[in-house]
Amino acid sequence: MYYCYFKAPLGRLLxxxxxLLESLHFPQGxxxxxxxxxxxxxxxxxxxxxxxxxAYFKGELTQFDLELNAQGTQFQxxxxxxxxxxxxxxxxxxxxxxxxxxxxNASRAVGMANGKNPISIIIPCHRVIGKNGxxxxxxxxxxxKKNLLEFEKRNKKMTFNK
Numbered sequence: 581m582y583y584c585y586f587k588a589p590l591g592r593l594l595x596x597x598x599x600l601l602e603s604l605h606f607p608q609g610x611x612x613x614x615x616x617x618x619x620x621x622x623x624x625x626x627x628x629x630x631x632x633x634x635a636y637f638k639g640e641l642t643q644f645d646l647e648l649n650a651q652g653t654q655f656q657x658x659x660x661x662x663x664x665x666x667x668x669x670x671x672x673x674x675x676x677x678x679x680x681x682x683x684x685n686a687s688r689a690v691g692m693a694n695g696k697n698p699i700s701i702i703i704p705c706h707r708v709i710g711k712n713g714x715x716x717x718x719x720x721x722x723x724x725k726k727n728l729l730e731f732e733k734r735n736k737k738m739t740f741n742k
Contacts, residue, residue, distance in 0.1 A: 582622040583615045586630050589637055589731075590724050593701075595626045600649040603698040606720030611700070629702070636701070639735045642668030644702045652696060659693035666707045669736030671729065673711040687711075695719065701728065 586593045591607035594615065605613040615621075623630075628646060635641035643664075650660055662680050666672055674694070678686040695717055697705040706728045710716045718725035 581616070581619045582625050583619050584621060584623040584626045584630070586626070586633050588633065590720070590727055593633070595629055597625065597649060599625075600647050601626060601629050601699060601702070602649045602651060604700055604702060606700070606724060609719050609721035609724065611719030633701070637731075639731075642736070646702060648699055648702065650698050650703065652693070652698070655689065656693040656696055659690055660697055660703050660705075663694070663697065663703050663705055663708070666704055668704075669732045671707050671709050674708055674716075675711050677708055691717070707732075 581596055581598060583594060583596045586595055593607070594603075594605040594613060595601060596603045596605070596613075596615075596619070603613075605611050632641055632644050632646060636644070650657065652660065658681055659677065662677060665680075672680075674687045674691045675684070677694070678684050678690045681690065683689075691708075694705045694708055697703050697719070700706065700719055706718060706725045709729075715722050715725055715729075
């Protein structure tokens with residue numbers, strides 16, 4: 581496994597993968613992770629991801645264009661594929677996301693799949709909130725989710741589709 585760090589305004593992000601980016605970890609929250617002893621630091625492997633993250637945090641990039649290797653179940657991958665369709669600066673509810681994948685009764689399962697997203701920000705799980713507008717679970721912590729949403733809001737007027 582290869583890794584590198586990206587210095588983001590919200591802290592140092594850990595990027596991991598083999599041939600492609602497989603995960604992004606926050607410096608705090610439930611997805612926090614440290615490199616394992618047998619991992620190899622290889623910044624060059626992640627240069628495309630780091631360039632796009634840099635542009636995102638400068639407010640210059642609204643949609644990532646990277647080849648990823650997100651590991652998960654068929655259902656999780658289906659949810660993640662729908663997440664990347666949520667436009668920059670927009671938010672939707674878990675129930676709306678469930679409708680978009682064709683299973684309107686799967687809000688809870690969608691929430692669980694959203695929480696297992698291994699490549700946050702790039703696969704924008706932070707754009708999904710509770711139907712009542714509340715911020716709910718986020719691997720990097722609710723404060724980071726709030727900051728990401730506020731950042732995007734400053735760069736584009738947000739809309740909320742229940």
